[in-house]
Amino acid sequence: MTPHLLKLSGIGKQFGGLSALTDVSLHINAGEIYGLIGPNGAGKTTLFNVITGLYQANSGEFRFNGHSYQTPKPHLLAQAGIARTFQNIRLFANLTALENVMIGCHVRTHAGVFGALLRNKATRTEERASMQRARELLRYVGIDKPAQTLAKNLSYGEQRRLEIARALATEPLLLALDEPAAGMNATETERLKVLLQNIRAKGITVMLIEHDVKLIMGLCDRVAVLDYGRKIAEGVPDEVRGNPAVIAAYLGADDE
Amino acid sequence: MINYHKYLNNNRFILFVVLVSVLLLPFATDALLGRGWVRIVDFAMLYIMLALGLNIVVGYAGLLDLGYIAFFAVGAYCYALTGSPHLAAAFPLLFPDGLHLSFWIVLPLAALLAGGFGVLLGFPTLRLRGDYLAIVTLGFGEIIRIFMNNLNAPINLTNGPQGISRIDPITVAGVSLNRTQEIFGIELPSVHLYFYLFLGFAALVVFVSHRLEKSRIGRAWMAIREDEIAASAMGINTRNLKLLAFAMGAMFGGVSGTLFAGFQGFVSPESFSLMESVMVLCMVVLGGMGNIYGVILGGLMLALLPEVLRHSVVPLQQAMFGKTIIDPESLRMLLFGTALIVVMLYRPAGLWPSRVRRRELATDETEQIV
Amino acid sequence: MEIFLQQIINGLVQGSVYALVALGYTMVYGILGLINFAHGEVVMVGAMLALSALTAMTGWGLSPLLALPLSLLLAMAGCMLLGYSIERIAYRPLRHAPRLAPLITAIGVSIVLQNLAMMIWGREYHAFPQLIANQPHHIAGAIINDMQIIIIIMALAIMAGLMVVVHRTRLGRAMRAVAENQHAAQLMGVDVNRVISITFMLGSALAAVAGLMVSANYGLAHYYMGFLLGLKAFTAAVLGGIGNLRGAMLGGLLLGLIESLGAGYIGDLTGGFMGSQYQDVFAFFVLIAVLVFRPSGLLGERLAERA
Structure with a gap:
């Protein structure tokens, strides 16, 4: 079963x-x-x-x-x-693509106020890992624009893929x-299909x-x-x- | 590569120049404008601290706090009560000479108390729409003034509208800041000493703001500001994080308040009116919500504005009409109100937009440097 | 017992005023989902305008019976224009901006109005001229005077009139449609901008009436009077359930009663520790209590963040 x-x-x-x-x-x-x-x-x-x-x-x-x-x-x-995307894209429009995905990492990371203030080793490691992961995810969903581009300045298709990257950053089941x-359009839909099949292949x-x-x-x-x-x-x-x-x-x- | 180093050295050089000029500021002001202006600059430093505290709430988390000055009042009254002879009036047997606690003991307690009030106010409102926080804080600012004005009877706790005076000056390592001190042969008047104390605190607040902004917590706040529903879908506990932002802002307000009480030596309810809250909000909005340097600029500009107005508007009107038609105080508030409207309509990012907006303009260069 | 009855009467009078102002908050909220912070200042401007007109007209030798309604109409017209302008200037351009933006412009408008009023009318309290005989009537030991009776009756009449407008006219139907779903209403041919403008004007007209009533009741008007009054009326609107017209009326009357009974008995309740000078704090605690225990208000539906 x-x-x-x-x-x-x-x-x-x-x-x-x-x-x-x-x-x-x-x-x-x-x-x-x-x-x-x-x-x-x-x-x-x-x-x-x-x-x-x-x-x-x-x-x-x-x-x-x-x-x-x-x-x-x-x-x-x-x-x-459970991670989700929205029908009428809801990105953090004034934050960068990288930050959007890093916010997705929030739920799997732990640094609190003291970590932020002291910026101790654990926090630095965690922060570096989040950034690393966010960059990987951006590449994975196929956003070639610089990671520092504001979410609102991405193209429509890129915004949709950024939402998926952000959701994947929460390490969903x-x-x-x-x-x-x-x-x-048809090309973008085909790309999306491949992406979703890839995601499933990763066990999600x-x-x-x-x-x-x-x-x-x-x-x-x-x-x-x-x-x-x-x-x-x-x-x-x-x-x-x-x-x-x-x-x-x-x-x-x-x-x- | 060479360009990169040049950029770095250049930045260091600018930093050095800024640092030296800030350190020399009280002397320059004293020499050029007179000692009264050093005092004004001291107050400007206090306002910058307040504005940076409010920036955490408004700029990062996107919550509107319209009674921010109330937390400043909580801090100020904390030190006024525990660092002056006043408690003798309320409890003559217990404290015949008042309770003269050290400033450095009161400071953390006041910060905690102000933060506690922040939690009390935030808790019922932060699960609701942002508007409710605005109106509840607006009410709180007024309520706290009513209590300050009336808690002088039957037990004289706050001394009512007269306020509390003879508050102990702040001492640092046994050195009282309200007397001229000589260090390395340089004579430092009281206002100079307070300037350096406030500068230290302001630097601390800048440091804290900066660290928070670039952290997991700061990103979560900005996510909430941008889209609360999307933020919660990403696993952010929006209520707790909003509460955290609100309480931290309140703590900064409390700290600034204790500094104010020690510096001024006197507090009364008059210093904590709605207009003060609006002024601090205006500093944040005008300078640029969410941008530390914008907020500092806003704080500096608006803290100095009343003095500039006093020295320009009155003589100007005297010269033109032979009398003062519009007093500088109401003109100042009128300008604040107008600024809030105009900035939101035409330049919502403020005079000094946050790094993100600038990055937007210079995306390619920054990417190469990173 | 006399004290009790007297406080009930005072509470009803004050509550009628709160209800009128609360209606302004609730109508705008119902339609735009926006708290119009500047509404309290509109009440203040209404009071000041009416007072100035009244003083001028009686100065010209006009009979008080003519001057009173005339100055009220003038104040209403002035406030309607003001309400219209506030919406056009400070809210309409920001209708699709982040929610923080119109809140900030709203507080800006309040500050501007307050300080303009201070420049025009000065910092001093303005006395309301004693125009009508204002006969006191004794009911079981309590006193109610003519002005208070007029206030209660007028408030009730206006509220009844508003209910008719909202539920029985084309305009009212358009208002309800916009409140329900702005986009759909637009598709159905409702001129949404016009409806919003009219809503602001209606609310401002009520504010003018309330402003006159307050200054007549206390015999005073002051450039700062709008702030606390606005805060309390907002509390009344939340208490009744914001966005709900009947709720605003109920909330206003209730808050008036709570405040007046509270101020009357707080001395006894706290063993003399606190007196009637704390009257103004009740509204705040009512607001907090409502937000904690029943954020949707007495008659309202859910108001938590919508999807």
């Missing part, structure tokens, strides 16, 4: 009187690439935000890496090993990507929301489909593609 890295059971989320998610159960296996698709307004982003702790579910059980979380806070989940290919589990069905189908091991806040299908891409409920959901959405 493959170990479940993430297991959600019966997750429900309401905003005011509106149900955004109803009884969603799913699990993500360690080492796989898991896709989450669905028509607009299906609750993908809400589910994504529940998984990364930005929203707290109103009901259901949340287990990650063998631990159960009652009210998962974003920083605790990052600590536990699960990398959650919110529409990573949004706004990318990947979960992504994506509109680009072709990318999802070509990349994911398993896919879940949401519609109206419920999970209507789950399985390997080919299976899901043929699922009548999924076809209906997508055709229904196209009609609008």
Whole structure:
């Protein structure tokens, strides 16, 4: 049996009187690439935000890496090993690319105020390691611009990749990507696909929301489909593609 | 390679020149402008310390503290109470001569107390939107003044609006700073001695700010300032780090306050009005939020501005209208208010933008040097 | 018992004023998610304008019954213009800037207004002219005078009027739409900038009324009066649930009562250690308590950082 890295059971989320998610159960296996698709307004982003702790579910059980979380806070989940990117890129715009990634190292480093003031050996070593790692990650995701470039001055595709580098710096078990290919052209999307496959090859589990069905189908091991806040299908891409409920959901959405 | 060395030597040379001129500053000021101005320069040093403390809160962590002067007041009253004959009034049996604690004992205690107040204020507000911190600190600045003004009855703790006087001067290694001392044949008046003391403290604050800025903690603060949600998604405990920034800023305020009390020998609630908080904020904003040197520049400019105004606006108006229509004090506040608006609208990075913005302009060169 | 009743009356009068000012904070917050720090100063300017107009008009021999409403209208017009300008100059250009920016310009505007007022009207307290007979009425040992009755009735009438505007008119619907979702409202053809301007003007008009009321009640106006009043009215808005109109009214009245009862009994409660000079600290502790225990306020919804 493959170990479940993430297991959600019966997750429900309401905003005011509106149900955004109803009884969603799913699990993500360690080492796989898991896709989450669905028509607009299906609750993908809400589910994504529940998984990364930005929203707290109103009901259901949340287990990650063998631990159960009652009210998962974003920083605790990052600590536990879930890293994320944002649909509408949220970089630290006025900081440099290097600093952005080094901030990702925060959660795995320890220097406090006294370390900062005394700048003792441990702090210096840690700082050097963070910088080293940040530079490696910048290269790894393919940002060739100088590391001192401000995040806001990078190109769109570079910003997307910088977000991934920053997330990887937290040394995640699960990398959650919110529409990573949004706004990318075909070449950039292809590069992204290779990058994600590389990341998985390093043993990091990947979960992504994506509109680009072709990318999802070509990349994911398993896919879940949401519609109206419920999970209507789950399985390997080919299976899901043929699922009548999924076809209906997508055709229904196209009609609008 | 040669260029690199030249750059370094050049920098060292500049540093040396700056250091020497700062050390000679009280003498030069004394000779050129008179002793009164040395005192003004001393106050400017205090303001620079305050502004650097507030810069940690506003500039690094992006939190707006509108009652910063309250922490200054906490520090000042700490030393005023424990370093003067005043406690004899409240507890004549316990302290017949007042409690004359050494400045150097009170200093860390005052810093801790101010930091404690910072935590008390920050704790309920920092989990909410930043606006709440602004308004709560604004209120706190006013509340603390109400207490200072009224805690003179039934037990005379603060002596009310009259304030506390006859505060012991600061002594360094047994040498009192409020008397002229002779060192190596050079006569150093009290204001000079305090200048060097404040210079030392200011250097310490600069050092601390600098170290924090370039550390894991400083980066986390700036991440929070840039995007709090993204910061927490990166595993930063935003609440604790905001609290840390706020408490550290408060501690700097407390330290400056004890120095103020010792220097001035007298404190009263009047010195801690909202306008003082606004002035310190203005120093940070005008100079350049987040940039140590910008903040120093802002502090220096605004601390000297009232004196400049006093010596220019009044004579100017006298000459033009034969009387003073606008008093320099309200003109100063008017300028501060306008500066806050204009800077935020047209030059949000301040007069001296932080290193990042400059780096932005010179990306390629810096990269080669690194 | 008489003291109790008297404090209730005083509290209601003061609370009506807080409610009017709190409405200004809450309307702007509801629509822009911004605390308009300068609002307290608008109240001050309203009071000063009304007072100046009143003094001038009665000086010309105008009957007080005519001069009072005229000067109120003048003050309202002046404040509406002021509110409009504040939004245009200090907030609108920064609508998409980091959140710190409009907060800083807001405090800048407050300082500018305060010092301009000091230059125009001086540092001294201005006495409110005794215009109407201001008959005291005795109710079970407590006293309420005509002016206080007028204040309470007027405040209630204005609040009722505001509720009608917000819930029954096209403008009100546009305001609620912008508060709910600015972008969507824009797509639906609502002129968002116009709605925001009108909101600032409405809030400022209420501030002018409140300014006149405060100075009439205390018989005084002063260039510094806006600061504490603004702080307290903001507390009232938070107490009721910021962004919520009914909450602002409830919070205002409650805060007035808390303050007045607190000031009346603090001496007894602390064994004479603290007296009524601490009246101004209650609002602050109420604010802290609300933020700790119920940050959404009595009638409000969640207000923690939104995604």
